[in-house]
Amino acid sequence: MTMTIWQGVITIVAVVIGTMLTRFLPFIVFPESKQPPRIVEYLGAVLPYAMTGLLVVYALRNTPITTGSHGVPELAACAVLVALHCWKRNMLLSIAGGTIVYMLLVQLVF
Numbered sequence: 001m002t003m004t005i006w007q008g009v010i011t012i013v014a015v016v017i018g019t020m021l022t023r024f025l026p027f028i029v030f031p032e033s034k035q036p037p038r039i040v041e042y043l044g045a046v047l048p049y050a051m052t053g054l055l056v057v058y059a060l061r062n063t064p065i066t067t068g069s070h071g072v073p074e075l076a077a078c079a080v081l082v083a084l085h086c087w088k089r090n091m092l093l094s095i096a097g098g099t100i101v102y103m104l105l106v107q108l109v110f
Contacts, residue, residue: 069110077102 003011030036060078063071081098085091 073102073105073110076105 030040060074063074065071077098080101081094084097085094088094
């Protein structure tokens with residue numbers, strides 16, 4: 001199934017509007033001259049850690065610990081990720097390092 005040109009244009013415009021709205025709306029609703037509500041400050045402080053925990057649980061939820069590789073590649077990749085982050089404190093380096101280790105283990109070892 002293919003889109004017509006107008007359907008493609010409408011899709012692109014909708015995505016641009018949605019992206020711009022989500023990027024600019026917080027600055028319009030909470031300008032720098034005005035203190036945001038305490039709940040917004042609280043959510044801004046705790047949600048990044050909660051989302052990281054959620055992503056870890058989601059990524060590891062189907063790890064087979066009783067069969068196959070017994071979760072060794074996942075555990076090794078997580079260990080490398082944590083070690084890199086403790087060493088360099090660079091999120092992109094940590095994620096890239098953990099991903100590379102996992103992919104190498106899965107493709108070449110297990």
